[in-house]
Amino acid sequence: DKVRELFATLDPAQVAANAVATVTFLKGYKDGNGKVGAVGFCWGGGAVNTLAVNSPDLSAGVAYYGMQPKPDDVPKIKAALLLHYAGLDARTNAGIDAFKKALDAAHVEYAVYVYEGANHAFNNDT
Secondary structure (H helix, E strand, C coil): CEEEHCCCCCCHHHHHHHHHHHHHHHCCCCCCCCCEEEECCHHHHHHHHHHHHHHHCEEEEEEEECCCCCCHHEEEEECCCEEEEECCHHHHHHHHHHHHHHHCCCCCEEEEEEEECCCCCCCCCC
């Protein structure tokens, strides 16, 4: 619960800038292969979607029940996306259709899975 409160204190622009800097670092890492992926859950799922908008160097993103970016920002996405949503999560799912439409229009490689009967955070076994 305390962590959830702390998320609200973060500066979204700084979070995005830190994530982009991390991708840049990892892409150039001497023991890497030049490809960078990101996985996020809940708030982190939204952060992965934001990272995809802001980092053309991101190779792949996997977002679990993450909020979607604004449709106007989707054409900036160069990463392939794997998107997982809970069928009973009306608040988060409200933006899926517009997101898919924008992804299609921008020719972004993606797959969306909606797990019917599942609640938000279905992959959190705590």
